[in-house]
Amino acid sequence: MPEQTEYNRIAIDTADEFSAVKDALQQVSSQEAHGPEDLFKDYNRPGLGIALEYERMGNQPVSDALQARADENGYELEHLAITIGTVIHNIDLKRDLNEEKIQFVRDTLLERKVVFFRDQNLSEDEQVTLGTKFGGLDAFPFGKTGDNPYIYEIHHHESKPGSINNWHTDVTWMEKPSLGSIAQLIEVPEVGGDTVFSDSHACYLGIPAVLQARIEYLHGINDYRTFLPGLPDELIESIKSRIPFGVAHPLVRTHPETGKQALYIHAGFIRHDSLFDSRTGIALDPEESADIVRQLYPQHNRLEYMCRFSWGKGSVAFWDNRAVQHYAVSDYYPHSRLLRRVTISGDKPFYDPNP
Numbered sequence: 001m002p003e004q005t006e007y008n009r010i011a012i013d014t015a016d017e018f019s020a021v022k023d024a025l026q027q028v029s030s031q032e033a034h035g036p037e038d039l040f041k042d043y044n045r046p047g048l049g050i051a052l053e054y055e056r057m058g059n060q061p062v063s064d065a066l067q068a069r070a071d072e073n074g075y076e077l078e079h080l081a082i083t084i085g086t087v088i089h090n091i092d093l094k095r096d097l098n099e100e101k102i103q104f105v106r107d108t109l110l111e112r113k114v115v116f117f118r119d120q121n122l123s124e125d126e127q128v129t130l131g132t133k134f135g136g137l138d139a140f141p142f143g144k145t146g147d148n149p150y151i152y153e154i155h156h157h158e159s160k161p162g163s164i165n166n167w168h169t170d171v172t173w174m175e176k177p178s179l180g181s182i183a184q185l186i187e188v189p190e191v192g193g194d195t196v197f198s199d200s201h202a203c204y205l206g207i208p209a210v211l212q213a214r215i216e217y218l219h220g221i222n223d224y225r226t227f228l229p230g231l232p233d234e235l236i237e238s239i240k241s242r243i244p245f246g247v248a249h250p251l252v253r254t255h256p257e258t259g260k261q262a263l264y265i266h267a268g269f270i271r272h273d274s275l276f277d278s279r280t281g282i283a284l285d286p287e288e289s290a291d292i293v294r295q296l297y298p299q300h301n302r303l304e305y306m307c308r309f310s311w312g313k314g315s316v317a318f319w320d321n322r323a324v325q326h327y328a329v330s331d332y333y334p335h336s337r338l339l340r341r342v343t344i345s346g347d348k349p350f351y352d353p354n355p
Helices: 006-032 046-056 064-073 099-112 124-132 200-206 209-214 233-242 286-300
Strands: 076-079 086-089 114-117 152-156 180-187 195-199 218-222 247-250 252-254 261-263 306-309 316-320 324-328 337-344
Touching: 046 195, 046 200, 064 076, 064 099, 086 099, 099 114, 099 316, 114 306, 124 180, 124 337, 195 200, 200 261, 200 286, 200 324, 209 286, 218 286, 247 252, 261 286, 316 324
Parallel strands: 086 114
Antiparallel strands: 076 086, 114 316, 152 337, 180 316, 180 337, 195 306, 195 324, 218 247, 252 261
């Protein structure tokens, strides 16, 4: 035993007294609690958000029915986090894209919010064909296309450092933002370059109760202003005349297929002073609006909600923009990273209090 200093003697005695009182207070708190919500501090609820979402999932990563279908087809499911992210092994996205295989991928996406595949090495046309199996496609007007116009290339290198290292859900400036994206890494950096995904359903369940109630019926205006700096005025006006500049979306979005509520916000596209009550159309005071946006933006940035995917050449990720946000980790400079993305058409976001 090390020699006890005066401080350590006091600390040990205090620890005994402190623990006894804290245990008694905790016992009283537990007895007074009406449910798990009462056991979590309002400022620290990510654990609750995950617990409630996992309970809603049957306290298992996927449903028994989905697991049985995976076993029947020889697919191995590697789950990356509790409520989000699954690698589907032993599946070929190039060949035999039959209805059964596509439905399995879609159902896994709905249960796990983002799914991954290794060693697919799809050509541009094959990636586009895969996307069409899940719906119509949206071309992207603010970036470089591949040889196939439905491919959007995101290329960062020594002369163009990675810059998508922020939490976001894609294209909220569209009237009908994309259902999801299918991305493939073509050039893998020597180090880094992972993508992190955050569960928007669990995040909604885990935000402070007072804030959750405050945003229930709030909408905000989203636009694509971040793409316009440096463009000639005549081109800006031409784009705005063809693509709506400013669309309203709810902060709480109801998933049209699962009925789950999600926190839905892109801090780079939403106008921070634009929030209004969708029931009355009355705008919030601009300062209050901006304050709410500031409170919401970092909510996805809690490790409890996340899964992290390390890419290999030919890896594919398929994420549901209605259920997740993502963050491209920019830790690979000056190395090159080239990602190709196909975007699947979605519908207009809505909020239904009784889905």
